[in-house]
Amino acid sequence: MLQQIRDRTSGLIAGFIVALIAIPFAFFGIESLAPGGGDPVVAEVGDQKIHESQFRRQYDQRYQQLVQLMGENFRADMFDQERMRAAVLRDMTQETMLRQYTEDRGYRADDATLFNVISAESAFQRDGEFDGQAYRDALQRAGFTVERYESQLRDNIEMNQMREAVVDTAFSTPVERTLAAKLQAQERTLQYAVFEVARYRDRVSVTDEQVEARYEQTKARYMAPERLRLAYVELALDKLPDVEPPSEDVLKVLYEGEKAGRFTTPEERSARHILVGFGADKDAAKQKIEDLAKQLADGADFAELAREHSEDPGSSQAGGDLGWVRRGQMVKGFEDALFALDEGQTSAPVETEFGWHLIRLDELKPATVRAFDEEGVQQSLKELFADRERQQRFQEMSERLEQLAFENPGALEPVAQALELQVQTTDWFERGKGSGIAAEPKVVEAAFSREVIEDGENSQPLSLGGNRIVVVRKAEHEPPRQKALDEVAGQVRAELVDEAARKLIEQEAQEVLNAVRGGTDFQEIVSAKNGELRNPGKIRRDNEEVEAAVVAAAFRLPHPQDGTPSTGEAQLDNGGRAVLLLSAVDTPEDARLNEVQQRRLRDLAAGAQFGAYMEEIETRVGVEIRERPDDAETPPIDG
Structure with a gap:
């Protein structure tokens, strides 16, 4: 069914394919990588191994996606690298585990299902219709072959079939819904006092001796990391000068080469069918389809027979209507029969892998070819010519760049002069904290390599994606160094002050709790202890005006008993503390979700069920983490 797509596709579009394969299935192709024997195994999933090099590649890919997503707002210190390592390895093991499990359990995605998913993707369409050229172009740009992409997408569909089989059966009982409604609508009457670090700093004194002692104890925390500035040349496809407009003769040659794929709308046929599956008795199925064919020959209505007898759940209720069909969308036997019919004609019984069919052709749209002289065709040809010319020039300059960088390892100026590029420089940056090209994992890895830092040589040409290539070299370099006490004394002092302030807060919060539990008025003791009293009154779980930590703590407190409020504490995100006084709990009896x-x-029930199912799958398949990635060779983000 998909052979026509393969035969009719070639060209260009953009790298968006990642969006088609949703996490956690973003790591297809793991089994296609074949690392050598010196590549340590970080995890073993069933009968498959995940190697360190595979992990590094997937980590690098995820990092680059994050950089591209956030653009200028990206900062390498914004996320926890240890958590990211764990997330990448988890996704890789789960994808491998689920693929093995779904294959073993017999989940399958046929060609028709696969084609429906592909043809519905807007990036593979032109003018709202699936276009084979756009399909091939997009895959080529993203570095996929058609075969590899379809294989991976088929895996994704099959794994989603398994997931949906679990989550679509999730439900909640009336008792659960009633209880959840009551808890959601519950209101709690609250007072609380906030003790902020800022109010206690002036009550704390820190001596120079304490600062020096803390500095000596924790010197390792106050290292100035290695940093450098890079010189680089960049070759970018989108920065190449415009090409000379082509002559009409050139455009005509290009048109003839592209006419069949780019400027031709293929023949379409509006069809209906009746399907009778083989079931347990193939001969009985054939007898039934022949009886239906006789009824049609005697004047029966095709649509009514399809509604009554067709076993195709996707079309039977629509009178067997399949909509508009192009070549390549149906299995061969069905397609051959359909495209041999005249308008209004019904086929003899046709056998396919799905059963017996009767096919009727309702309407035919012949193939159309857009003329060379059409304005839209001319513009498309000019853009296609310009793009190919730029691609060709970019390829030639890329090869020349590699040669020049190799021949002049100690300087970038000869490279820049020969290719009419500029030598640019980055700002100072630390490992994993650069911006611009210094945020690119490949650049960071090369920049902190021995060849660049110690030997002072040019890097190899680095492909950054999006048709960009750079060569970098060291401009200035500072190795790691211990910061002197006078550089960090203010920071050390502030840490000591805050630490002491938090201890005071902890003591006073406990004193407030003890006093209130002993019968002292809450407002009176809070005022005496330098706290800030807040009285939100009745709050619900979704309250957004009260600190989240306070709301969470309030709904963990036991119900007040015999008129005695419940008390408790909450640790605030800013280092302060809150003391809580819960005086009433109101739970409505008639709440409804x-x-x-x-x-x-x-969804919560579905998530819990699928999580439990995943644990069962993991037990059956077997997942063993052999070596933590952060204990193995460090991924590119950390050099």
Whole structure:
């Protein structure tokens, strides 16, 4: 079914394919990598191994996606690298585990399902219709072959079939919904006092001796990391000068080469069919389809027979209507029969892998070819010519760049002069904290390599994606060094002050709790202890005006008993503390969940069920983490 797509595709579009394969299935192709024997195994999933080099590649890919997503707002210190390593390895093991499990359990995605997913993707369409050229172009730009992409997408569909089989059966009972509604609508009457670090700093004194002692104890925390500035030349496809407009003769040659794929709308046929599956008795199925064919020959209505007898759940209720069909969308036997019919004609019984069919051709749209002289065709040809010329020039300059960088390892100026490029420099940056090209993992890895830092040589040409290539070399370099006490004394002092302030807060918060539990008025003791009293009154779980930590702590407190409020504490994000006084709990008896809340409850149940199912799959397949990636060779982000 997909052979026509393969035969009719070639060209260009953009690298968006990652969006088609949703996490956690973003790491297809793991089994296609074949690392050598010196590559340590970081995890073993069933009968497959995940090697350190594979992990490094996937980590690098995820990092680059994050950089591209955040653009100028990206900062390498914004996320926890240890958590990112764990997430990447988890996704890789889960994808491998699920693929093995779904294959073993017999989940399959046929060609028709695969084609429906591919043809519905807008990036593979032109003018709202699937276009084979756009399909091939997009895959080529993203570094996929058609065969590899379809294989991976098929895996994804099969794994989603398994997931949906679990989550679509999730439900909540009336008792659960009633309890959830009551808890959601519950209100708690709250007072609380906040003790901020800022209010206690002036009550703390730190001596120079204490600062010096802390500095000596924790010197390792106050290292100035290695940093450098890079010189570089960049070759970018989108910065190449415009090409000379082509002559009409050149455009005509290009048109003839592209006409069949780019400027031809293929023949389409509007068809209906009746399907009778083989079932347990193939001969009986054939007899039934022949009886239906006789009824049609005697004047029966095709649509009514399809509604009554067709076993195709996707079209039977529509009278067997399949919509508009092009070559390559149906299995061969069905397609051959359909494209041999005249308008209004019904086929004899046709056998396919799905059963017996009767096919009727309702309407035919012949193939159309856009003329060379059309304005849109001319513009498309000019853009295609310009793009190919730039691609050709970029390829030639890339090869020349590699040669020049190799022949002049100690300087970039000869490279820049020969290719009419500029030598540019980055700002100072630390490992993993650069911006611009210094945020690119490949650049960071090369920049901190022995060849660049110690030997002072040019890097190899580095492909950054998006048709960009750079060569970098060291401009200035500072090795790691111990910061002197006078550089960090203010920081050390502030840390000591805050540490002492938090201890005071902890003591006073406990004194407030003890006093209130002993019968002292809450407001009176809070005022005496330099706290800030807040009285939000009744709050619910979704309250956004009270600190989240306070709300969470309030709904963990036991119900007040015999008129005695419940008390407790909450640690605030800013280092302060809150002392809570809960005086009442009101739970409505007639609460009901709205539709959104019911869906959320169902989603929670589905998530819990699928999580438990994943644990069972992991037990059956077997997942062993052999070596933590952060203990193995460090991924590119950390050099």
